[in-house]
Amino acid sequence: MSSLTAKLLTIGCISLLLLAPLSAIRGLNGERQAYRAQALNDIAAGTAAAQQIVGPVLVLPCTKRPLPAAEGGAAPQTAADAGKSCTRYILPETLEVESELAHEARSRGIYRATLFTARITAKGRFQLEPAEASGPGYQTEWGRPYLALGVKDPRGIVGLPRLTWDGDNTAFEADTRLPAIGAGLHAKLDDVGGGSHAFAVEITVKSLEGIGFVPVGKATTVAMHSSWPHPSFSGRYSPEKREVGAEGFSAWLSTSYFASNIQQAFERCAANPAAAQEILANSLAVSLIDPVNVYLQTERAMKYGFLFVLITFAYLLCTEAVSGKAMHPVQYGLIGMALAMFFLLLLSLAEHLGFFNAYLLASAACLGQVCFYVAGLLQNRRLSAGFAAVLASLYGVLYVLLSSEDYSLLLGSSFLFVLLSLVMAVTRRVDWYRLKPSAKPTAT
Structure with missing residues (x-):
């Protein structure tokens, strides 16, 4: 060798x-x-993880009850027939979402995380048809309507969200009462008749990762602004227009229920609650990433x-x-x-x-x-x-x-x-x- x-x-x-x-x-x-991931999880445990906003959705609870035989009705065949749910889910005709994302640093030992605060304003209108009172052989009983707003992690809600319905302020309560959109809030409304109803929602949420919006309106526009210069867009939709620079970013999305099939998704979810993921998958999400992960x-x-x-x-x-x-x-x-x-x-x-x-x-x-x-x-x-x-x-x-x-x-x-x-x-x-x-x- x-x-x-x-x-x-x-x-x-x-x-x-x-x-x-x-x-x-x-x-x-x-x-x-x-270790860093565990530190971030500990910070998230005291704040909130990724957020997703769904809604608002107008819920009109109703039950169909058979009329007595003397009034032209028929005896129910089963117990379920005695009070069949016919709850209606009304999506906004128009929905305009404006979100301003601020950020602050959080530390756990030598590890740092960025906590984001989203100030969200959602406004639009609902168009309602006159409610039916009865039909052949049955009577419709309407419950008190309410507005549901999905918030993926309610721990991140800051302060008291505000709802304005037809010019009047209405308080939110915990829980959406709507499995289709998961955790969140609801606001009870007085009897709503047919016609157009304007609404405006103001809510502030914190998130350690990012935020997503589900376009539930028949015509939806979403605008996001932040001074954070490193966004990462994900979800089923991408912004139609975006501006990203050293001073931050702005992004805009416009879509309709023809593209999202969101109305059909709600109808399927009413019959099968397991289909809720189909609704949540229709989102535009932005993660505010840290580009200096050493x-x-x-x-x-x-x-x-x-x-x-x-x-x-x-x-x-x-x-x-x-x-x-x-x-x-x-x-x-x-x-x-x-x-x-x-x-x-x-x-x-x-x-x-x-x-x-x-x-x-x-x-x-x-x-x-x-x-x-x-x-x-x-x-x-x-x-x-x-x-x-x-x-x-x-x-x-x-x-x-x-x-x-x-x-x-x-x-x-x-x-x-x-x-x-x-x-x-x-x-x-x-x-x-x-x-x-x-x-x-x-x-x-």
């Missing part, structure tokens, strides 16, 4: 051994991320850890070939451990200083440590400066890849191509059998 083959095998084994500390650091990052960024950085070590070792091997100086495997191992230590420093510093500051300090510390060690090994200023430049470039390129998530593949592949081209250009005259430069060809 040639000395070069033995050297390559030894470096390969050292590289594989370095997978152990890299994997351990990656596991530690996962543990710290789990654990996710550290995780992305560590995906390049093994490649980082291999490129450094390859450069050192090329340096040996060019300079004629041989490095011991122990020295490769120490340099590899120093490179792995960078990721541990990055993780520990990022929890306190933020990712950018942590990356700057960790890379500067490891760059100084490794370059000081390699300079003592090579005893050559030019080669030592070249190694320092290459290692600094690696740290710089890695940060660019982490910052440019959408173009990381393109930038990474381009960098590797350029790096390979440089290695091939520098070592094209190296006699790899002797691991030293070959003589320059003489002119003929």
Whole structure:
């Protein structure tokens, strides 16, 4: 076996051994991320998780009772026939939702979360047909109507919600009394006759994650505004128009019940309460994400850890070939451990200083440590400066890849191509059998 083959095998084994500390650091990052998730859950337990607003929906309770035989009715066949529910669910003809989202920081130990407060105004009108009093063989008994408003996590309700119905203020009470839309509120109304009825709801809710709206109106518009510059839209609908910038975002949605089939969903839910998820799935949601999650960024950085070590070792091997100086495997191992230590420093510093500051300090510390060690090994200023430049470039390129998530593949592949081209250009005259430069060809 040639000395070069033995050297390559030894470096390969050292590289594989370095997978152990890299994997351990990656596991530690996962543990710290789990601790953060638990801290956020603890904060959410005292506030509110993601919110979803459904409604308002006008409910007209009614029961059909058979008339006595003397009055042309028929005896009920079963107990259920004696009082059959015919409750009607009336959706708004028009619904306009305006939401302003403010934010504040909450902390649990070293972990921080952003709590959002949504000030919501929903207004519109209902169009009612005259209520039927009776029919052939039965009589309709109408109960007291009420307005139901679904709020996924009522713990997040701030203050007293307000309802204005036909110009009069009406108080809300707990529970929607409507399984189709889940938890929330309801407001009892006086007898409502046919015609148009205007309403306006004002409610403020807190959320640790985001908020969603179900467009229950026959014609619904939703407008959201916030000073938070990092929204993430999800759900069955996307905003028709959005403006996102450093000062915040605005988003607008306009849809109709032809697109949502929300009326049919309510009718199916009346017959089968298990179909409630079909209603809740019709939503426009926005999550106000934290783009500086240091654990996710550290995780992305560590995906390049093994490649980082291999490129450094390859450069050192090329340096040996060019300079004629041989490095011991122990020295490769120490340099590899120093490179792995960078990721541990990055993780520990990022929890306190933020990712950018942590990356700057960790890379500067490891760059100084490794370059000081390699300079003592090579005893050559030019080669030592070249190694320092290459290692600094690696740290710089890695940060660019982490910052440019959408173009990381393109930038990474381009960098590797350029790096390979440089290695091939520098070592094209190296006699790899002797691991030293070959003589320059003489002119003929």
